[in-house]
Amino acid sequence: MNLVKYAVMSIGCCLMLAACADKPEPEVKSETSTSTSSKESKPVAVAEEQIPKAARTLEDMISQPAGKLVEAHMDPEIEAAKTVNWVYYHRFYEDTFQGIMESELPAYFEEHPDLSADEIYDYLVYQLGSGQYSTFYDQLTSYEHGYVMPELPEGEDEIEIAKRQKTNVVILMDASGSMKAEIGGESRMTLAKQAIEDFTSQLSDDVNVSLFAYGHKGAGTEADKQLSCSSIEELYPLGAYEESSFQKAMDSFKASGWTPLAGAMEKAHEYLASYDKENFRNIVYIVSDGVETCEGDPVAAAKKLHDSDIEAKVNIIGFDVDDEGQNELKTVAEAGGGEYATVRNPSEFEGVLIxxxxxxxxxxxxxxxxxxxxxxxxxxxxxxxxxxxxNISDREATRISNAAYYLKNKKILDDEKAYEVIELAKEMGELRSVHFTEIKEQKSEEAKQARDEIDAKVEAWKEKWYAELEKDE
Incomplete structure (x- = not known):
């Protein structure tokens, strides 16, 4: 009986164990698992940092970007501090940057123990190189000394200069009623015509001259003001001076109406429009005894004439003009890039022109x-x-050398590779410095040559005029 009971109990235990074996084990969740996923997370692979090849030529070094540590921790003004302020850079380097450098650099070399000397140099430039070369280098190569030859007049008048150039001389003659006034028994108009004929008769055949009269119609009344102000007429077409034809043109008008000074300059501008400054010298002479009376803007007209492509010079001769009129005409001449002179008699008029x-x-x-x-x-x-x-060149070379010494002393780099890196940093630094100094010396020599040329010409001019003036005494 006991044997049967034992056998039944044994069979029951076996069935229970079998049932337990078929039942799956409960899932154990980690703190990072979620209800939607039971998969274990896999670590993400980090890409190896790609270190660019450091520049070995001047062109490439000048355009290289700033090293990562330099860019992140060093102000460009500190790195490029003047030599006289060397302590400004060195204090920052010794007190701040050197510690950052010594803290950040070792890890990479410990992870990459088999780098060649060239690869070590590449990484140090990648971290410690200067990125300011192009800024200062562009300034150095484009540097201009700025010396300018002073004006050294050679005692010539407009006529003498005109003989050597393709020149257009346009004379604008004021024929307003006030030109009837007399000076020493002769009208202003008569005296002005005589002086202009003397002036034009001395022009060479290759100088073109033209004559305009303005304000020569009407009687100077309000009724005919519009007619007079619109009367600006070419009387002698632009060409070589021919005595009889020019005389006929001068005799064809008399002093009569109002003064369209601005309108006359605008007409001269249109007339000379095809004679550009590259091929012609354009000179406008205005002979007037008064100011604008036709509501024009003579200052604006003169400026437009001078600032245009023809770059005409506007000279004004004020004939017996009062003080207020002189001030206005002088302003007009200055706007036209020319000169103003006032005359009160025929000899003064001739002197101004000739x-x-x-x-x-x-x-x-x-x-x-x-x-x-x-x-x-x-x-x-x-x-x-x-x-x-x-300075930025020398300081880059020093940073790299100091880093190599530090890594050598810490047994992170072997001596031979460290010294190769130091030698390479020195070689690249000298390559840069020699080139920069050569450009500086070239620019200095260009400045010296320009300076010597200016000084020699001024001295020769002074000697010439000393002799001329002593002859007259």
């Missing part, structure tokens, strides 16, 4: 070549570009 320019002894004595302050400014400007350029 007399040669001659400097005073004081003008000759005071004329100088390149001034000392210009020389100093030129030298300072060149140094201000070259100095930071050389």
């Amino acid at each position: 007399k040669k320019w001659k400097p005073s002894m004081m003008q000759v004595m005071s004329q100088q070549g390149v001034m000392l302050h210009d020389l100093v400014h030129q030298m300072e400007a060149l140094i201000a570009i070259h100095d930071p350029l050389k």
